[in-house]
Amino acid sequence: MKVDIDMGAAPAGAKAMLDLEELLATRLLVQGNSGSGKSHLLRRLLEQSAQWVQQCVIDPEGDFVTLADKYGHVVVDGARTENELTRIAARIRQHRVSVVLDLEGLDVEQQMRCAAAFLGGLFDAERDYWYPMLVVVDEAQLFAPAVAGEVSDEARKLSLGAMTNLMCRGRKRGLAGVIATQRLAKLAKNVAAEASNFLMGRTFLDIDMARASDLLGMERRQAEQFRDLARGHFVALGPALSRRPLPVTIGAVETSARSSSPKLTPLPQQADDAHDLIFTPAPEERRPVVRRTPPPPQPTPTADILAQLSQAKAMAEAEAPAMTLFPEIDQAERNGLIDGVMQEMLGDPDAGFRTDAVLYQDFLVRCRIRRVPGEALSLPAFRRKLAVARAGIDGETAQSEPWQQALELSKSLPDDVQGVFFIVAQAAVTGNPCPSDATLARAYGTHSARRARRLLTYFEEQGLVVVRTDFAGNRVVAFPDLGCETLAGDPNGPDDGAQEQHAAE
Numbered sequence: 001m002k003v004d005i006d007m008g009a010a011p012a013g014a015k016a017m018l019d020l021e022e023l024l025a026t027r028l029l030v031q032g033n034s035g036s037g038k039s040h041l042l043r044r045l046l047e048q049s050a051q052w053v054q055q056c057v058i059d060p061e062g063d064f065v066t067l068a069d070k071y072g073h074v075v076v077d078g079a080r081t082e083n084e085l086t087r088i089a090a091r092i093r094q095h096r097v098s099v100v101l102d103l104e105g106l107d108v109e110q111q112m113r114c115a116a117a118f119l120g121g122l123f124d125a126e127r128d129y130w131y132p133m134l135v136v137v138d139e140a141q142l143f144a145p146a147v148a149g150e151v152s153d154e155a156r157k158l159s160l161g162a163m164t165n166l167m168c169r170g171r172k173r174g175l176a177g178v179i180a181t182q183r184l185a186k187l188a189k190n191v192a193a194e195a196s197n198f199l200m201g202r203t204f205l206d207i208d209m210a211r212a213s214d215l216l217g218m219e220r221r222q223a224e225q226f227r228d229l230a231r232g233h234f235v236a237l238g239p240a241l242s243r244r245p246l247p248v249t250i251g252a253v254e255t256s257a258r259s260s261s262p263k264l265t266p267l268p269q270q271a272d273d274a275h276d277l278i279f280t281p282a283p284e285e286r287r288p289v290v291r292r293t294p295p296p297p298q299p300t301p302t303a304d305i306l307a308q309l310s311q312a313k314a315m316a317e318a319e320a321p322a323m324t325l326f327p328e329i330d331q332a333e334r335n336g337l338i339d340g341v342m343q344e345m346l347g348d349p350d351a352g353f354r355t356d357a358v359l360y361q362d363f364l365v366r367c368r369i370r371r372v373p374g375e376a377l378s379l380p381a382f383r384r385k386l387a388v389a390r391a392g393i394d395g396e397t398a399q400s401e402p403w404q405q406a407l408e409l410s411k412s413l414p415d416d417v418q419g420v421f422f423i424v425a426q427a428a429v430t431g432n433p434c435p436s437d438a439t440l441a442r443a444y445g446t447h448s449a450r451r452a453r454r455l456l457t458y459f460e461e462q463g464l465v466v467v468r469t470d471f472a473g474n475r476v477v478a479f480p481d482l483g484c485e486t487l488a489g490d491p492n493g494p495d496d497g498a499q500e501q502h503a504a505e
């Protein structure tokens, strides 16, 4: 279905149209200095497309909450735990409700953590809910900063990772990133680079201009035109917009921004009595005014200062040897603790039905409770561990050379298919029959046997495995690099995991 959104006016009386379906596949980057009209542009896009596609707005300034009245967006107040936000995001995908995540009033670090948790929940939605969705992020440089700022490294990693996932890998999951930034040079390059459509507004700084012309494949000279653009005027380029740079004027919007730019109002007529107005107290103020000059602090006697200094030094010396009593983080111990947390979490019978993002949040909390030392595991690293843990490999096999090699091989695969790879590799390494389609399908989070078989074909195309069928119609998967293969297994057999569950009941 082709749906064209009317963004406003193009030259010669034409309309500036935006192909919505193409936008879903090719994403959009909006850039322009503060006041150039980016938020207005996003609002126009949201309003015009509201009836066609589900929307999520990550809104650092609480600008877009007014969409709720006319278009029925649900406003999600960001002041919640990260875990809660992740779960809400998962439900949003399930029920296909448009939302505004209002992050106004939170400090920058909290905004980053909340956006990361929320985007994570959207990204990790169950496969059945991968419906198309516009994910609009205003002031995207806050969430995907080009350089480390004042916020903690962990918050930055979480947020940047979520934005990278959105822009680089969201498409398959139905997520179409639409991001706006006032300073292109402040936005992480890999995040900006994934958009194929651009709307460039007024840009002052040379460094932003240079980035813009690089992204658009323009001569620097040509990009000079961005300097003179008026508010609400943008240059459009990209498969969903126009094949050549096209000047557009963004049209009107139905709802209003909650925050608007300051407006000049004429000063009141004031001539002679200004002096009186300022210096005559109003009747209700006529109380004696007490001057509150704080008393000057008592000077500290020099002897006391010297005493304090020597005390501090003595304490520092006393503490110094104690510090070294704490050993450097013991990697083995840390890994042991992490594995423990992992087992504990997967031991929860509900864990099988939770998305990776929800499990990840749960995992971070459990790590804090267990005081796991060192920096938190990143989401991709967590996913790998999870996939390995789910393959249920026993301790001895886990240490073996072929299994270590299997881990190494799997690194070339996308995160979401690693689980299936591990299950087949495990059967090969431990000399068990090749798992059935049903077992593989469950590991992949689908009911489709065809999808499971396609994954095996995919592994084969990657040169990781060779799949053959024996004369009885059973399947054998060989791992040439590991020097081992599975026993023959019936591809149409039952789901092993399901059997185990029955046995347990």
Ligand SMILES: Nc1ncnc2c1ncn2[C@@H]1O[C@H](COP(=O)(O)OP(=O)(O)O)[C@@H](O)[C@H]1O
Pocket (backbone or CB within 6 Å): 032, 033, 034, 035, 036, 037, 038, 039, 040, 041, 231, 232, 233, 249, 250, 251, 252, 257, 260, 261
């Ligand atoms: N195309 C437009 N038509 C009318 N008013 C606009 C247009 N673009 C922006 N404005 C107004 O200009 C002001 C600044 O725009 P805004 O979208 O908030 O800028 P930015 O998000 O780039 O800082 C707002 O008050 C907005 O209503």
Ligand SMILES: [Mg+2]
Pocket (backbone or CB within 6 Å): 038, 039, 040, 138
């Ligand atoms: Mg704005």
